[in-house]
Amino acid sequence: MASSLDDDEILNDDYYSLLNVRREATQDELKVAYRRLCMLYHPDKHRDPELKRQAEQLFNLVHEAYEVLREPQARAIYDIYGKRGLDVDGWEVVERKRTPARYERSMSVFRKSERRGGFSKGPTQRHGTISVGIDATDVFDQYEEDYEEVGTGGVPHIEINKMHISQSIEAPLTTKDTAILSGSLSTHNGNGGGTVNLALRRVTSTKGWGEVELGAGDTHGPLLAMKIFRNLTPRFFVTGQCGLQFSSRGVRPGFTTMLARHLDKNTMGYLQWRWGVQSSMNTSIVRDTKSSHFTFAMQLGIPHTFMMMSYQYKFQDEDQTKIKGSVKSGFFGTVIEYGAERKISRHSVLGATVSVGVPQGVSLKIKLNRASQTYLFPIHLTDQLLPSAVFYATVGPLVFYLAIQHLIIRPYVRAQKEQDLEIKQESSASNIAKKKQEAESAIMLMQESVRRIIETEESKMGLIILNAWYGKFVTDNSRKHERAKVIDVSVPLQCLVKDSKLILTETTKSGLPGFYDPCVGEEKSLKVLYQFRGVMHQVLSGDTEPLRIPKQSHRIDADT
Numbered sequence: 001m002a003s004s005l006d007d008d009e010i011l012n013d014d015y016y017s018l019l020n021v022r023r024e025a026t027q028d029e030l031k032v033a034y035r036r037l038c039m040l041y042h043p044d045k046h047r048d049p050e051l052k053r054q055a056e057q058l059f060n061l062v063h064e065a066y067e068v069l070r071e072p073q074a075r076a077i078y079d080i081y082g083k084r085g086l087d088v089d090g091w092e093v094v095e096r097k098r099t100p101a102r103y104e105r106s107m108s109v110f111r112k113s114e115r116r117g118g119f120s121k122g123p124t125q126r127h128g129t130i131s132v133g134i135d136a137t138d139v140f141d142q143y144e145e146d147y148e149e150v151g152t153g154g155v156p157h158i159e160i161n162k163m164h165i166s167q168s169i170e171a172p173l174t175t176k177d178t179a180i181l182s183g184s185l186s187t188h189n190g191n192g193g194g195t196v197n198l199a200l201r202r203v204t205s206t207k208g209w210g211e212v213e214l215g216a217g218d219t220h221g222p223l224l225a226m227k228i229f230r231n232l233t234p235r236f237f238v239t240g241q242c243g244l245q246f247s248s249r250g251v252r253p254g255f256t257t258m259l260a261r262h263l264d265k266n267t268m269g270y271l272q273w274r275w276g277v278q279s280s281m282n283t284s285i286v287r288d289t290k291s292s293h294f295t296f297a298m299q300l301g302i303p304h305t306f307m308m309m310s311y312q313y314k315f316q317d318e319d320q321t322k323i324k325g326s327v328k329s330g331f332f333g334t335v336i337e338y339g340a341e342r343k344i345s346r347h348s349v350l351g352a353t354v355s356v357g358v359p360q361g362v363s364l365k366i367k368l369n370r371a372s373q374t375y376l377f378p379i380h381l382t383d384q385l386l387p388s389a390v391f392y393a394t395v396g397p398l399v400f401y402l403a404i405q406h407l408i409i410r411p412y413v414r415a416q417k418e419q420d421l422e423i424k425q426e427s428s429a430s431n432i433a434k435k436k437q438e439a440e441s442a443i444m445l446m447q448e449s450v451r452r453i454i455e456t457e458e459s460k461m462g463l464i465i466l467n468a469w470y471g472k473f474v475t476d477n478s479r480k481h482e483r484a485k486v487i488d489v490s491v492p493l494q495c496l497v498k499d500s501k502l503i504l505t506e507t508t509k510s511g512l513p514g515f516y517d518p519c520v521g522e523e524k525s526l527k528v529l530y531q532f533r534g535v536m537h538q539v540l541s542g543d544t545e546p547l548r549i550p551k552q553s554h555r556i557d558a559d560t
Contacts, residue, residue, distance in 0.1 A: 016505065016511075017511025019033040019062070020505060021505060126372055127170075127373075128374070129166045129167075129374045131163065131375075132163050133160065133188075134380070135159050136379055137382055162186070162187060166183065167183060169181045169182070178202075179199070179200055195215055195220070196215065197214065208228065226242055227239070236259075240255075241254075241257070242255045254275065254276030255275045258270060270282075274301070280301020282297060295310045306332070308327070318343075320343045322351075324338065326338075335356070336355075339354060351369075432517060439515055443491050450491050450495050454494060463500045465528065466490070466530055468488070468489045470486060470510075470526045487515075493528065501548070504548075509544075526542075528549065530549060536555075537551075
C-alpha cells in the first residue's frame with residue numbers, strides 16, 4: 001500500500017529539479033529541458049570508457065525523469081506520492097501499460113482511502129478526551145463577615161469536583177462500511193455513570209452515507225438512533241438524526257436536522273432545528289480563512305436562547321499561534337472569553353482560555369492536544385466578578401508557559417531535532433555518497449560544454465559564474481560554533497547559462513545536475529558571485545526560491 005511521502009523522501013529523486021523545470025511545466029518546457037540534458041550526457045559524445053559509463057547512467061536517469069513527467073497519469077501519481085508511488089507492487093498505482101479506465105479506478109481507491117485517513121493515518125483511528133474539573137473558588141471567594149473564620153491555617157482548599165473520560169475507535173470494515181465503538185465515564189461531586197455506544201456507518205453513494213447507532217448507559221438508559229448525510233448539490237448538504245432514549249420515565253424521542261450551504265469559498269451558513277426535550281432552532285455563519293476564523297450564531301430554544309460571536313486570528317508562524325475572543329449573551333447571562341493556543345511540539349498543541357461571565361464568575365480552561373488525545377482542565381476560580389481573579393487567570397498561565405517554554409520545551413524540542421537530524425543523516429549516508437558520486441561524474445562530463453559556454457559569454461561580455469556555493473552558511477554570530485557545509489557548484493551553474501541568462505525554478509537545488517545535498521535535514525542556500533557586462537554581482541538565494549540572473553539588484557557597488 002502506498003503512502004504519501006514526506007518532503008525529504010520525494011526530494012531524493014526530484015525529477016523537476018533534475019530537469020530544472022517548474023512543477024507546472026508544459027510539455028514543450030519538458031521537451032526543451034530534456035533535449036538539452038541529452039546533448040550534455042549522451043554516451044556517444046564520450047570516447048573514454050569511464051566517462052562513457054558515467055554518461056550512460058546520467059542519461060538513463062534524465063530519460064527516466066522525462067518519461068514520468070511527460071505522461072499525465074504517471075506525473076499525477078508522482079506529484080502526490082513521489083518516486084515510490086510509481087514502484088508500488090501491492091496496489092500498483094501506475095503501470096506503463098495501464099489503460100486510462102484502470103488508472104481512474106486506482107486513483108479512485110486512493111482518493112477514498114485518503115479521505116478516511118487510510119494511507120496517512122492508518123486504517124483504524126482513535127480519539128480520546130480526558131477532562132478534570134477543579135474547584136479553586138476558595139482561593140478568591142471571601143467569607144461573609146457574619147461567618148466565623150474556620151481554622152484552616154490559611155491554606156485554601158482546592159479539590160477535583162468532576163471528571164470525564166471518553167474514548168472512540170473508528171475502524172473501516174470494507175471500502176463502504178465503518179464501525180465506531182465509543183464509551184465514556186463521568187463523575188461529579190461523588191455521583192457518576194457511564195455509557196457505551198456502537199455505530200455502523202455505510203457509504204451509500206458518492207453523495208451520502210447512513211449510520212445506525214445503539215447505546216446503553218446507567219444514566220440515560222438504552223439508545224437507538226439513525227443518522228443520514230446527503231450532498232444535495234456541490235455547495236449544499238443536509239444531515240438528519242432521529243433517536244429514541246429509553247429510561248424509567250418512558251421513551252423520549254428526538255429529532256435533529258441541519259442544512260448547510262457554501263456561501264463563498266471560505267464561508268459556510270448553517271440552519272439547525274432540534275425537537276425533543278430541549279427544542280431549539282439555531283442559525284450560524286462560519287468564515288474560515290488562512291489567517292482568521294469568524295463565527296456568528298443565534299439560537300431560539302427551551303431552555304437556552306442566546307446570541308454568540310467569536311473571532312480567532314491565526315499567526316503565520318512555525319508554532320501556529322492563535323489568539324481568540326468571543327462574547328455570548330442569552331437568558332442564562334453573559335459570558336466573555338479570550339485566550340490563545342500554540343504548538344509546543346510536533347504533535348502537541350497547548351491552549352488557555354479565560355471565561356468571565358454573569359452569573360458564572362471567572363474560570364480558566366487549560367487544553368492540551370496530544371496527537372489524537374485531548375486533555376482538558378477547567379478551573380473554576382470564583383463565582384463573583386473579581387478583578388484579582390481575572391488578573392491571575394490571565395497573567396498566571398502566560399508566566400507559567402514562558403517559564404516552561406524556556407526551561408523544558410525548547411531544550412527538549414532542540415534535543416529532539418538534533419536526534420532526528422542525526423538519525424536522518426545516518427540513514428541517508430549511503431544515498432548521499434551515491435548522489436555525491438553522480439554529481440562529480442556530472443561535473444566531469446560538463447567540462448567541455450562549460451568551456452565552450454564561457455568562451456561564448458566572454459566574447460560578448462555576458463554572464464560568467466565566478467564562484468558558486470551551495471549548502472549551509474553560518475552568518476549569525478550566535479551560531480559561530482556551527483560549521484558551514486557547502487559545496488562548489490560553479491561548473492554546474494555555468495553549464496545552465498544560456499544566452500547570458502540563468503534561470504532556476506522553485507524546486508530544491510539539490511536535484512540539479514552536478515548538485516547534491518551536503519547537509520541533509522538542514523536549511524540550505526545558494527550563493528553566487530558572477531560577472532555580467534564586466535561588473536561584479538552577488539546573490540544569496542534560498543534552497544527552494546526561484547532565481548533569475550543577471551539582475552540589477554545583485555550588482556556590487558564599487559564602494560562595497
